[in-house]
Amino acid sequence: MTLDHSSQKKTPFYDIHLSKKAKIVDFIGWAMPVQYSGIIEEVNYTRQKATIFDVSHMGEILVEGEGAEKFLQRVLSNDITKIGLSKAQYTLLCNYDGGVIDDLLVYKLADNKFWLVVNASNKDKDFEWLVKEKNEKEVEIKDESDLYGQIALQGPSAKNILKELLKDKGVGRELLDDLGYFEFIGAELFRSNSKVIISRTGYTGEDGFEIYMPWEEGVEAWIKLEKLGEKYDLKPAGLGARDVLRLEASLPLYGHELSEEFSPLEAGLTPFVRLNTSFIGKEALEKQKEEGLNRKLIGFVMDGRRVPRQGYELCLDDNKVGEVTSGSFSPTLEKPIGMGYVTSEVALVGGEIEVKIRKSHEKAKIVKTPFYRRG
Amino acid sequence: MVRTRPDLSYTKEHEWVKVEDGKAYVGITYYAQEQLGDIVFVELPEVDDDFSRDEEVCVVESVKAVADIYAPISGTIEEVNEKLLDNPEIVNSDPYGEGWLFMMSISDEGELNDLLTAEEYEKILEEEGEG
Secondary structure (H helix, E strand, O other), X not given: OOOOOOOOEOOOOHHHHHHOOOEEEEEOOEEEEEEOOOHHHHHHHHHHOOEEEEOOOOEEEEEEOOOHHHHHHHHEOOOHHHOOOOEEEEEEEEOOXXXXXXXXXXXXXXXXXXXXXXXXXXXXXXXXXXXXXXXXXXXXXXXXXXXXXXXXXEOOOHHHHXXXXXXXXXXXXXXXXXXXXXXXEEEOOOOOOOOEEEEOXXXXXXXXXXXEEEHHHHHHHHHHHHHXXXXXXXXXXXXXXXXXXXXXXXXXXXXXXXXXXOOOOOOOOHHHOOOOOOOOOHHHHXXXXXXXXXXXXXEEEEOOOOOOOOOOEEEEOOEEEEXXXXXXXXXXXXXXXXXXXXXXXXXXXXXXXXXXXXXEEEEEEEEOOOOOOOO | OOOOOOOOXXXXXXXXXXXXXXXXXXXXXXXXXXXXXXXXEEEOOOOOOEEOOOOEEEEEEEOOOEEEEEOOOOEEEEEEOOHHHHOOOHHHHOOOOOOOOEEEEOOOHHHHHXXXXXXXXXXXXXXXXXX
């Protein structure tokens, strides 16, 4: 007998996950693999070799038309005019108070054609916001989430595995060497006349790629990648490892470090907030910048072995100064690590704080982030 | 690995109890460690501390979760498995053996009758959809 996932949405890879005995959990309505062999092993594999993740639950929203760039410049915090063709950009969708509705990647597919890759948990909210805010003419917004499956191939061997796949398809292997971080290519990878997008992006702190393919080509893509990856020791990894990897790389996660309660400035995302452009939320953020930030996001490492968790209090001399937003045992550092918001005067690298874990106050030290940077 | 052992007793909170020479050894079940995933920290109780049945005794933490461990019976902690302080992963690899958590005296023999047999515990797992 297996768990009943009949009411949940399934990605193209659901049967593959089952056949590999992945532990499946409900992730905002999706039946997703949280782990295969174990989170620690999967994290180590990603850092040392390569792993393949199913991230098909992510949403894709197409924005196209003559007014597309103008519209996106007005709703997104980064400067969209700085994205070249076939490049991607990290950006934030803010509300009028400067709170974060979502963080996302914009792909510039053509001059008037952009793809927003958004968090699964926020996809419907984003789509509704975009439609509501659209007043430019000639902008079409389409939710394409159900058309595309997505695989993340991450780790030091990712490029070599992908090269084999491209070689097989007669696509120049050198393309990948020339492909910069946050750049992408379109290729006919699995079926003819079917475009697949390969971008040099990811959420693990490793070199890696995200591959978007038509939903119905997903299984072919996964099987092919796994087969070519055999000699590189490619293994599947689940959302559990993905969360630990992104925390080690200090990448914010919506619902943890980001929400409508926090501003991108407090989250330390200033480089992605272009106050010289005009966008929704700008006035609130400018004001916040002028007045100074009350709280800031920090990273900390624990002294002991106890693991900080979201919602635990951060204290200084027994007084609450903030709250943990994410925490985990880091297999790479072999220590518990966490991120959280604290009052600005406390947010100094090298500072000692405490994490309240049940009745005890466990020592932690504020450190420079990211916790892990690939060498 | 075996999911349940017929010679042990169980609680519906996924602890196991093994009575030996009038003392009770306690650990978490195969199912519990599997649900938790990689265990990275075990907080052990203090020797000589008294607990009533269902009272929280200690905590087992994995990479992604925290589990409270409850006293399956009333009694006093007589010994703890200190090996777990440096090697908490033993709970994953050998939950019914080297991964035991603590040993306690039995203050009320009658409470042992309220524990579940392996068969009854298996039924609970099936009801949870893990049969």
